[in-house]
Amino acid sequence: MKIGFIGLGNMATAIIGGLLREGTVLADGTAVTAADLIGSAKTEATRQAKATQFGIAVTADNREVAAVADVLVLAVKPQFFPEVTTEIRGAVNENTLVISIAAGLTLERIAALFGRDENTMRLIRCMPNTPALVNAGCTAVCPGTGATEDDEALCLALMESFGHAIVIPERLMDAASAVAGSSPAFVFMFIEALADGAVEAGMPRAQAYEFAAAAVAGSAQLVLETGRHPGDLKDMVCSPGGTTIEGVKALEQRGFRAAAMEAVGACVAKAKAL
Ligand SMILES: NC(=O)c1ccc[n+]([C@@H]2O[C@H](COP(=O)([O-])OP(=O)(O)OC[C@H]3O[C@@H](n4cnc5c(N)ncnc54)[C@H](OP(=O)(O)O)[C@@H]3O)[C@@H](O)[C@H]2O)c1
Known part of the structure; x- marks a missing residue:
């Protein structure tokens, strides 16, 4: 399984660190390794730093990440979502599970940015926090109606690799x-x-x-x-x-x-x- 990250900043670093440290086991029984991960970032400096730190594949091309990912984690700041989603929406496979960690952006809004219906898109909103950097995170997880039970279980396994993860309805996401x-x-x-x-x-x-x-x-x-x-x-x-x-x-x-x-x-x- 390929897990792609668009944005390799603080939060993506925390998530990738957790996945590799814990050897997170997926539903098919395999553990996540660096070979399963690919990420993109704006600057060469970040890409090089993360390739060195984690041994993961990196690219300057967000569309490449979007195209190969079975699970796509959107880890850019909320203000860059319109730009990034416009760039990648044609490259994302219909069956890809998309996970957004952006503050404030609703499932409906994110699906709309992809030109998709919130009720059918496999989409999950998550809200992690910086203690994830030391394996003590607390992440709110809100699956969209188009996400399957397996998607929810997979997302929880990813987020629990660096701390607590709690499923909540979207009306509680701001809280x-x-x-x-x-x-x-x-x-x-x-x-x-x-x-x-x-x-x-x-x-x-x-x-x-x-x-x-x-x-x-x-x-x-x-x-x-x-x-x-x-x-x-x-x-x-x-x-x-x-x-x-x-x-x-x-x-x-x-x-x-x-x-x-x-x-x-x-x-x-x-x-x-x-
Ligand atoms: N920080 C928190 O406590 C926190 C908590 C919960 C949720 N979040 C959410 O997590 C998300 C990421 O936050 P963060 O703190 O990790 O931010 P960050 O450290 O600033 O990282 C953002 C990353 O996005 C990359 N980026 C920017 N524009 C891009 C583009 N057009 N294409 C590809 N990559 C691009 C940046 O690349 P460069 O490094 O090359 O500039 C950087 O690696 C945000 O949506 C935020 O709301 C953050």
Whole structure:
């Protein structure tokens, strides 16, 4: 099976890295190898870098990738979709499974860019996030009505090669983009701010980042592994009359939770306007 990538940036790198690292096994029992992959990118520098990094075939010709791919991953920025789909639409085989990872572009819109019907085109929308680069991604997967059960299973296997993958209906894609795709940016800001606080209290900066990042990663792991309510886990840290509850009060006074909710809402609103 040939898996083609148009665009070889951050996200394609995360996906390809996951596929090759995990030796992802396909429905026919074979594991994905570099020989199964082909990709295109705008610049020679990117193409050369990815050929060297992964040992995959690369080309400057998007149509070549589109023509040979059984599964075609569209990994360019949303604003380049009209240009790229116009270029490749005549080259894509009718039976090719097309996977889009673009933020904000609906199944209906993508199918229309291919001049196809959303109800018959084998099309799946995915929303990965950058922790995929370290095998800790969380990807929302939304199969179109023209995608088969096998297509969905294949797509899940590809996306699970670098973390969690969760199937959701399209009406939740903007929420998923915000809470999983964009939220790493918010979490990095939080880690940076926690570390600044520790630096203010005298801790060396490098150590402060390590403590803050490890604490955030560990807390997230505790939520996922115990399944306990985050508020419950928060209460567990807050001893009566202790230090933590003072910090919780400071965050509440600054509208911490409202700010986080508004950040998610702002991303959803922007995605709907794209
Ligand atoms: N970054 C995220 O956190 C995130 C999360 C979820 C979804 N996404 C989605 O993932 C997609 C890719 O994002 P990214 O962060 O990987 O972007 P990126 O790092 O900027 O990579 C984009 C790639 O597209 C290539 N490209 C641009 N124009 C092209 C063309 N005409 N033909 C072929 N290749 C072309 C670029 O080539 P050069 O390298 O040669 O310039 C680059 O390799 C976007 O649609 C984005 O919405 C991103």
